[in-house]
Structure formats: structure tokens, C-alpha cells
Amino acid sequence: MLTGKRQSAPVQYRPSAELVPQVLGGSTSAVARMITRAEAEYDEAAPALSDLYRHGGRAHIVGITGVPGGGKSTLISALIRDYVAAGHKVAVVAVDPSSPYSGGAILGDRIRMGQAADPSRAFIRSMATRGHLGGLSRATFQAVDVLDAAGYSPILIETVGVGQDEVEIVTAAHTVVVLSPPGLGDDIQAIKAGVMEIADIHAISKADRPEAAATAAAIKAMIALGSDAPRSGWQTQVLTLSATTDKGIAALVEAIDAHRVHLQASGELAPREEAIARTRVLSNINHLIRRRFDDGTQAMSAQLQAVAGRASDPLTAAMRLLGPENTEHRT
Amino acid sequence: MTTQNNSAPAGTTSSAPQRIRVLVAKLGLDGHDRGAKVVARILRDAGMEVIYSGLYKTPAQVVDAAIQEDVDVIGVSLLSGSHGPLFGALCQQLRDKGAGHVLVVAGGVIPEQDYAGLLESGVNAIVPQEARSELIVTTIRDMVAARGPI
Ligand code: B12
Ligand SMILES: Nc1nc2c(ncn2[C@@H]2O[C@H](COP(=O)(O)OP(=O)(O)OP(=O)(O)O)[C@@H](O)[C@H]2O)c(=O)[nH]1
Numbered sequence: 001m002l003t004g005k006r007q008s009a010p011v012q013y014r015p016s017a018e019l020v021p022q023v024l025g026g027s028t029s030a031v032a033r034m035i036t037r038a039e040a041e042y043d044e045a046a047p048a049l050s051d052l053y054r055h056g057g058r059a060h061i062v063g064i065t066g067v068p069g070g071g072k073s074t075l076i077s078a079l080i081r082d083y084v085a086a087g088h089k090v091a092v093v094a095v096d097p098s099s100p101y102s103g104g105a106i107l108g109d110r111i112r113m114g115q116a117a118d119p120s121r122a123f124i125r126s127m128a129t130r131g132h133l134g135g136l137s138r139a140t141f142q143a144v145d146v147l148d149a150a151g152y153s154p155i156l157i158e159t160v161g162v163g164q165d166e167v168e169i170v171t172a173a174h175t176v177v178v179l180s181p182p183g184l185g186d187d188i189q190a191i192k193a194g195v196m197e198i199a200d201i202h203a204i205s206k207a208d209r210p211e212a213a214a215t216a217a218a219i220k221a222m223i224a225l226g227s228d229a230p231r232s233g234w235q236t237q238v239l240t241l242s243a244t245t246d247k248g249i250a251a252l253v254e255a256i257d258a259h260r261v262h263l264q265a266s267g268e269l270a271p272r273e274e275a276i277a278r279t280r281v282l283s284n285i286n287h288l289i290r291r292r293f294d295d296g297t298q299a300m301s302a303q304l305q306a307v308a309g310r311a312s313d314p315l316t317a318a319m320r321l322l323g324p325e326n327t328e329h330r331t
Numbered sequence: 332m333t334t335q336n337n338s339a340p341a342g343t344t345s346s347a348p349q350r351i352r353v354l355v356a357k358l359g360l361d362g363h364d365r366g367a368k369v370v371a372r373i374l375r376d377a378g379m380e381v382i383y384s385g386l387y388k389t390p391a392q393v394v395d396a397a398i399q400e401d402v403d404v405i406g407v408s409l410l411s412g413s414h415g416p417l418f419g420a421l422c423q424q425l426r427d428k429g430a431g432h433v434l435v436v437a438g439g440v441i442p443e444q445d446y447a448g449l450l451e452s453g454v455n456a457i458v459p460q461e462a463r464s465e466l467i468v469t470t471i472r473d474m475v476a477a478r479g480p481i
């Protein structure tokens with residue numbers, strides 16, 4: 001048994017600062033590389049990502065979420081086709097879970113999105129959660145920043161198949177589409193599910209199946225019952241669609257655009273942007289603080305032993321580690 | 332035979348875990364997809380992030396996907412006997428599109444007498460059909476380590 005091998009030429013590492021103008025110019029490979037570096041969390045890439053963030057803010061960001069296997073990727077493939085036909089440069093960030101055992105992942109969304117579209121008009125990137133909870137990976141936000149700076153719009157985010165309370169998508173997107181397959185939405189399920197409440201648009205997938213109409217009726221009834229006041233005059237839309245027969249796709253594109261227009265016209269866009277900023281700043285605070293203690297400093301291990309041995313407790317230990325300037329209570 | 336590239340470029344240190352990304356691809360009219368799926372699982376279980384292309388892709392489609400996904404490696408599973416022209420076209424596309432840094436690994440049904448020609452056309456490694464998972468994993472890990480960060 002013989003393995004054939006050939007020595008490859010060494011690669012020249014291009015500093016991220018050099019990639020910035022290329023990203024701004026729309027280079028596909030520079031965009032792809034910056035996303036890789038955001039995921040890798042290279043120190044060297046941080047200033048470039050900050051720079052790109054400041055160039056963003058033009059894209060309309062659409063989150064597409066819902067239960068596993070609901071048809072998100074298949075729907076996105078139909079949306080890509082429509083957006084490209086309408087002259088948009090569309091991007092997709094599709095997130096799948098990392099294996100908790102190996103840290104590896106099989107990223108299965110892309111295969112459903114096909115490759116019909118011209119790769120210069122449609123950018124698809126698969127990402128793993130890399131241990132991040134809440135349906136999105138930490139670098140998802142930064143990937144969106146890079147794509148935004150490169151001029152892609154809309155940018156569609158496909159979350160991992162979420163359960164009932166993973167609602168982080170609402171803090172990353174301007175418009176949230178919750179996709180539910182037929183048969184899931186008996187009334188009780190619909191009211192319980194936290195995910196259902198974050199929708200700007202409800203879409204019932206696989207409408208080529210008979211139960212779709214009943215599911216749509218259940219969701220409409222839930223919205224009518226809903227105690228939450230309608231947010232800023234936007235009437236949550238309920239659509240049925242089938243990606244396989246192409247029914248309802250154009251209506252969804254219209255609804256997404258209507259929501260975008262509504263955000264601008266009603267003045268709701270600014271508070272949404274601030275909510276996104278808030279989540280991102282808090283998540284960075286969390287990250288920076290953890291980084292100080294994760295890699296087993298001496299002070300950390302002393303406190304851990306004290307807590308394990310009941311000589312201290314978790315709150316006291318955390319306050320000692322953080323120091324008084326970081327632990328004063330707000331009054 | 333691989334040399335380690337120990338001088339990491341400045342600023343590429345990171346406290347985050349680094350993941351090798353692999354596009355497992357099927358080229359041409361080759362409908363055998365069991366092996367590709369098995370390899371995808373093996374690589375996932377070794378901690379890599381794997382994207383599967385699906386069946387019946389052209390070399391151009393695979394290279395476009397590899398660039399957007401910015402993978403370290405394209406692993407092609409080929410059992411149809413058409414490896415000569417398909418790998419030739421794939422490696423040519425990679426060079427033409429400025430993606431010569433992407434490593435190409437071949438597996439499936441590839442007779443030993445064809446190895447030299449494939450390596451000549453730009454394939455980086457050919458893994459024999461009877462190889463165990465360890466060999467598949469170490470071949471890819473060593474190649475990526477030798478090439479260094481992108
Ligand atoms: C099962 C099988 C089929 C199944 C495929 C089912 C499926 N969905 O996959 C069916 C019945 C559909 C089929 C059809 C045909 N087959 Co067939 N098939 C086989 C058979 C018996 C086993 C292949 C297999 O699945 N093995 C199990 C998997 C797990 O093993 P594997 O693919 O080798 O993968 C392992 C390694 O190779 C390696 N590996 C594989 N890919 C990669 C990639 C990378 C990057 C790495 C690192 C490693 C790696 O890791 C894997 C795990 O260990 C082979 C015989 C053989 N010796 O391989 C013939 C064989 C591949 N088939 C053959 C032929 C001719 C055909 C047909 C043309 C027959 C016909 N006349 O209709 C059709 C073509 C269909 C098509 N559209 O392509 C020939 C190919 C001849 C050639 N290359 O010159 C073979 C070799 C049989 C023979 N000895 O003639 N086939
Ligand atoms: N009948 C029918 N099936 C569909 C439709 N859309 C998707 N499917 C099928 O539903 C299954 C899941 O589709 P995906 O698009 O992968 O679903 P997903 O929500 O992206 O799945 P995850 O990413 O794994 O959570 C596939 O078998 C699709 O073929 C549809 O409109 N009609």
C-alpha cells in the first residue's frame with residue numbers, strides 16, 4: 001500500500017490589513033479569507049475587522065430560523081435565485097452545529113443551496129457553531145460585517161435548527177423569518193414556543209403538503225391571541241410557501257422588502273440597530289473577561305480549589321478575581 | 332517527507348481552537364457516494380469542519396465553492412475511472428482562480444500506476460482505497476501543517 005504525496009509550495013501569508021481594500025472592492029477570495037480569520041480569532045485580524053465594521057451598515061440582514069429540517073436551506077436556495085434575478089448581490093451565512101465530542105462538524109446546508117447561481121452574484125458560507133450556544137456562532141456577526149462591507153445585500157443568515165428558546169437571531173437581523181413545516185403547529189406548541197414570538201414574518205414551508213393550511217391557521221390564531229402589543233405597527237405576516245413547487249417565494253421576497261421599508265419609515269430601524277449593538281458589545285465584554293481567566297492563571301486555580309473545598313463560594317471567588325473596580329453593584 | 336512550518340506568521344496566534352476545513356467533493360458522472368460520506372464522518376470525528384459538495388459537480392463548481400468556503404483542502408472521492416482528466420481540470424481551475432494554496436487529496440478507486448500522473452498535474456496526495464481512517468486523517472493534518480496558515 002502506497003500513499004502518493006507531493007510537497008506543496010509554501011504559502012505567503014497576506015496580512016489582514018492588505019485584505020481590507022480588496023474586501024471593500026468586492027473580491028470574493030478576500031471576503032472569504034477575512035471570514036476565515038474572524039473564525040480563527042487571529043490577533044492580527046482584529047484591527048482589519050474593526051475597520052470593515054465601520055464601512056458597513058448598508059446591508060439588509062435577514063435571519064431565517066426554525067426547527068431542524070424545516071426547509072430553511074431549500075428556501076434560501078429559492079431566495080438566492082430570485083434575488084440574483086432581480087439584480088442583487090446576495091450572501092448567505094449558514095450555521096450548523098459543531099460536534100460536542102470532536103469539535104468537528106459536517107456543514108450540510110450548502111448542498112441544498114445548489115450552485116445554480118453565478119458565484120460572483122451569490123456568496124454562500126458555511127459556519128460551525130464552535131461551541132457557541134444560541135443558534136449562531138460568535139463569528140457569524142463578523143462574517144456579516146465583512147459581507148456588508150463588501151456590498152452584499154441582502155445577507156441571509158440560516159441558524160442551526162433551533163428549539164424553543166434560542167432567540168439570538170433576533171439580535172443579529174433586521175428581519176426575522178421563522179419557518180415552520182406543516183404539522184408542527186398545533187395551538188399549544190405555537191403559543192409555548194419562544195422562537196415563534198420573535199418572527200416578523202412567519203412562513204409555513206412545504207405547502208405542497210396537505211397539513212400546511214391548518215398550520216398556517218394555527219399560527220394566525222396564535223398571533224391574534226398574542227398578548228404582546230404589535231411592535232411599532234408592523235403586522236406580523238403569515239405566508240405559506242413551497243420551495244419545491246416555487247409557490248409563495250415571490251410573496252416572501254415582497255414581505256421581506258415590505259418589512260425593510262417599514263423599519264425605515266417607522267423609525268424602528270435605529271432601535272433595532274442599537275439592540276444589535278448591545279448584544280454584540282455585551283458578548284465581546286463576556287469574551288474579553290473570560291479570556292483573562294480561561295487559560296488557568298495561578299490566581300484562578302487557587303480560587304477554584306478554594307471553591308471546590310468549600311473554603312470559598314463561586315460568587316466570592318468571581319468577585320475576588322475580577323477585583324473591586326469590576327464588581328461594584330449598580331445602584 | 333513533509334516538513335513542518337514552525338514559523339507562524341506574526342499575529343496568527345489565537346486562543347481559539349483552530350479547525351481544518353475540508354470540502355469533500357464528487358466530480359463528474361460518478362454516482363458512488365458511500366465513500367465520500369464515510370470520509371466526511373471520519374474527518375468530522377477527527378475535529379475537522381467538512382462541507383460535502385453533493386454529486387455530479389464540475390471542477391469549476393467545486394473550485395468556486397472551495398474559494399467561498401475558504402477550505403484548506405479539497406478531498407475528492409473518485410471511483411469512476413475518469414480521475415486523469417477530472418483532477419487535471421480541477422488543479423488547472425485552482426491555479427487559474429488564484430487558489431493554488433488549496434491542497435488536493437484524492438481517494439476512491441485509483442490504480443497505483445496513475446499516481447505519478449496525478450501528482451504531476453497538481454494533486455498533493457493520493458490515499459489508497461484500503462487506507463485506515465488514521466492514515467486519511469494524518470495525511471491531511473500533516474499537509475495542512477506543512478503548508479502553514481492561510
Ligand atoms: C457499491 C458500489 C456501487 C453502488 C454505489 C452505491 C452508492 N450510492 O455509493 C452502485 C450499485 C450504485 C454502483 C454502480 C456502479 N458502479 Co460501482 N461499485 C460499488 C463497489 C462494489 C463498492 C464501492 C463502495 O461503496 N465502497 C464502500 C466505500 C466506503 O468505500 P470507498 O468508496 O472505496 O471509500 C473508502 C476509501 O476509498 C477512501 N476514500 C474514498 N474517497 C475518498 C476521498 C478522500 C479525499 C480520501 C482521503 C479517502 C477516500 O475512504 C473510504 C473509507 O475507507 C465498487 C467496488 C470497489 N472495489 O470499490 C464498485 C465500482 C466502484 N463500481 C464500478 C462500476 C463500473 C459501476 C457502474 C458503472 C456499473 C454499471 N455498469 O452500471 C455503476 C456506476 C454508477 C454511477 N452513476 O456512478 C467499478 C468502477 C470501475 C473503475 N473505476 O474503473 C467498481 C470499481 C467495480 C469494479 N471492480 O468494476 N456501484
Ligand atoms: N415537500 C417539500 N419538501 C421540502 C420543501 N423544502 C424542503 N423540503 C425537504 O425538507 C428536508 C429538509 O430541508 P432543508 O432545506 O435541509 O431543511 P433545513 O431547515 O435547512 O434543515 P437543517 O439545516 O438541517 O435544520 C429535505 O429533505 C428537503 O428536500 C418543500 O417545499 N416541500
Ligand SMILES: [Mg+2]
Nearest residue numbers: 072073108109
Ligand atoms: Mg439547513
